[in-house]
Amino acid sequence: MVGIGYRKDFSEEFLNSDILSPAFIEVAPENWLGVGGYWKKQFHQALERYPLFTHGLSLSIGSPDELDFQFLANVKAFLKETGAVLYSEHLSYAKCDNAHLYDLLPIPFTEDAVKHVAERIRKVQDFLEQKIAIEIVSYYTPVAPELTEINFINTILQEADCELLLDVNNVYVNAFNHRYHAKQFIEQLDLNRVRYIHMAGHEQVSDSLIIDTHGEAIIDPVYDLFEHTLELLGRDVPVLLERDFNIPEMEALQAEISRLSAIKENVLKRTAHAIA
Amino acid sequence: MQLLKQTRQYQSDLAGYCRTGILQHIPGIHTSNVVHYRKLVMNVVDDILQNAYPLTYDLLSETEWDSLVADFFSEHSCKSPQVWYMPKELMEYVIDTDHALLKQYPLLCNLLQFEWMETAMFMMQDIPVVHTRNGDLLFSKLVLNPEHRLMALDYPVHRKNPSAIKPEDQQPYYLAAHRDEEGQIIFTELSPALVRVIEHLQERAASIQELYQLIEQDFGIQLAEADHLAIIHFLQQAYREGLIKGFSPA
Incomplete structure (x- = not known):
């Protein structure tokens, strides 16, 4: 199944035509919590047609600040009310010194941060009474690193006993920005924990830097990395197409969804044959 | 294991840089790339505020608007995890701090209140x-x-x-x-x-x-x-x- 990030920007066209046919939709609970009126009606129409996956923005799992349990209680109620299939968040921080930043900042790759973040993920999972999937974020600079990125991520996944949201584009972006091999990086991940995959486009702003914009179409090397990832996984995992800015025509989004579905279908067939 | 004071400080320094543009020394950081974090953060903030306050944005000069947004985000700690509430915090910041722009634009409080009212009402829960x-x-x-x-x-x-x-x-x-x-x-x-x-x-x-x-x-x-x-x-x-x-x- 391949889903789409449900955006207010294309909500009306999406709901009033059958051009775009995702298997599910994904939203950030923050953007819909406590919302009524026009948007609530639109959202409920979407919920009547599609299963919901959720992907949080503001939990700030890597923050030095205390976890916001009031916010988490609101998220929990939202997940229950909407029947959300899963809740995922970012391996980053978006709040510090009691101030929200509304963007995803990289956590220092340090041993104390591993323990701190893993403990917070466990607390969140206990509170929500479900496992959550944590996304590897794209980053443009390391911050006081002591560990390698792969060690940092794998240890957190293990200590938190959480699931992994593997954003294939983010791995591509990070491999480019930090000069490592994307396929090898994915091979070193604990792939048994992959619960969900994100795919998106990006923008290369210089010879040495890519910014993860979600504002462009997915490029061929990221499709290749996606295929490689699916081959390694050898099982069906839900995939999401993220497009947050510079939204194209619905036909263009559907073409990306179709391409992702086709790659997935082919890999799963090949894997099934190999097993048989 | 508690987060070490030093790690906490590095995180605070990076967050502080995104808010103020003042960069402290952080080991291992790529100074040429870290600027993108501030750009990305400030783009989100500016975009949300411009969308919420189109009349205020038109009224102020570009310098005044940019200065207001920079003052707000560096001096005020945004409390809401929901970004669409941030414009409310800008309105409260202008009023609570008696911002310098109010001397030049005595109607600014009313304009912000009027524009925020439309957003707040549009988004409010059904009753x-x-x-x-x-x-x-x-x-x-x-x-x-x-x-x-x-x-x-x-x-x-x-x-x-x-x-x-x-x-x-x-x-x-x-x-x-x-x-x-x-x-x-x-x-x-x-x-x-x-x-x-x-x-x-x-x-x-x-x-x-x-x-x-x-x-x-x-x-x-x-x-x-x-x-x-x-x-x-x-x-x-x-x-x-x-x-x-x-x-x-x-």
């Missing part, structure tokens, strides 16, 4: 109310749309382009903002007497006859026939536009 559409405006008890707010302003930011508003325009203005069935926000200018009509209907459903009596008590006057007609006219319009939701079921 159900027991009512029926079967009734008679002249005789039935009227039920107010609970999805409304009253506002008092000193400048006519609801009527005129803010750049055309002059000091002599300063006087009390009263508005009702409500959300109609389609979710659109409608502002209605009110006289002081009509504000009281709405306030009475906030307390409980009432008929026009009851409202006449309440207004007479409030102002210690005897309403003339013209006043009755003005109130009826207002309530008819309020019913058509959804500020009056309907009638109290028998």
